[in-house]
Amino acid sequence: MVEFAAIKGFVFDLDGVITDTSVFHSQAWHQIADKVGVSWDDQLADALKGISRMDSLNLILARGHRENDFTPDQKAALAAEKNTNYLALVNQMTPANILPGITDFLAELQAHGYAMSLASASKNAPLVLSKLGLGHYFTKAVDPATLTHGKPDPEIFRRGAEILNLSPAECIGVEDAAAGVQSINGAGETSIGIGDPTVLAAADINFTDTTQLTLANIQSQLVTA
Structure with missing residues (x-):
């Protein structure tokens, strides 16, 4: 060392x-998971910590075996929606x-x-x-x-x-x-x-x-x- x-x-x-802000990220991602029909739990929330927005979305979709159900444009829209949800919370900081x-x-x-x-x-x-x-x-x-x-x-x-x-x-x-x-x-x-x-x-x-x-x-x- x-x-x-x-x-x-x-x-x-x-x-x-x-x-x-992890609680804000979790709230915003939870909303997206609900939207795409993927069950949310603490294990998934922890897995999303520290990784990028698109990597997080891909993890959520993979958890629900839905990684091939969305086009790149649809994924981008979901990631943008998550960000909008998150920013509404961040703006109160x-x-x-x-x-x-x-x-x-x-x-x-x-x-x-x-x-x-x-x-x-x-x-x-x-x-x-x-x-x-x-x-x-x-x-x-x-x-x-x-x-x-x-x-x-x-x-x-x-x-x-x-x-x-x-x-x-x-x-x-x-x-x-x-x-x-x-x-x-x-x-x-x-x-x-x-x-x-x-x-x-x-x-x-x-x-x-x-x-x-x-x-x-x-x-x-x-x-x-």
């Missing part, structure tokens, strides 16, 4: 790390929706001169950051429309380091999903997993929640690892 002193930047996922400890951690990183970028599969990330009042921390963000592969492929986190003009070895990636941790590790960055350590066992560092995100805690984990 890399030494703490070598770290110069942090690459963040959005959902489940900076804010929790405020800084109160920032996860505990995140504002302090971002301020700490900025004060200590660390570079920061966003590596979210969500095309709505700029809107979410604006609603949260955190856009000034993330002047560098990966545009998911430019990506060839979704998580768990390492492309998005590799790009997150590139836009900071840093090597992956100089970056820490922060994620709450197993697919995201796999993406960070594949990119060659140090991974922090936020959540259940049994689910995120592949992460280099595990924190159960965002309140534990401090430079001191990260440094102590890298020293003892």
Whole structure:
């Protein structure tokens, strides 16, 4: 594992790390699943975390054995409808929706001169950051429309380091999903997993929640690892 002193930047996922819009995503996807006649459960909801919109739709359709029942245009319309449902919920967000400890951690990183970028599969990330009042921390963000592969492929986190003009070895990636941790590790960055350590066992560092995100805690984990 890399030494703490070598770290110069942090690459963040959005959902489940900076804010929790997963409930909004779930509500919006649940509506689409109902529309196409696919049963919804917690297992399906969890499977959709951290992956792109079209990959999520394809998972839902596959669950109902309906992956071949829709044309590309029909799939695009369903994905757009989900996004409309989701945006109606996102537009109600405020800084109160920032996860505990995140504002302090971002301020700490900025004060200590660390570079920061966003590596979210969500095309709505700029809107979410604006609603949260955190856009000034993330002047560098990966545009998911430019990506060839979704998580768990390492492309998005590799790009997150590139836009900071840093090597992956100089970056820490922060994620709450197993697919995201796999993406960070594949990119060659140090991974922090936020959540259940049994689910995120592949992460280099595990924190159960965002309140534990401090430079001191990260440094102590890298020293003892």
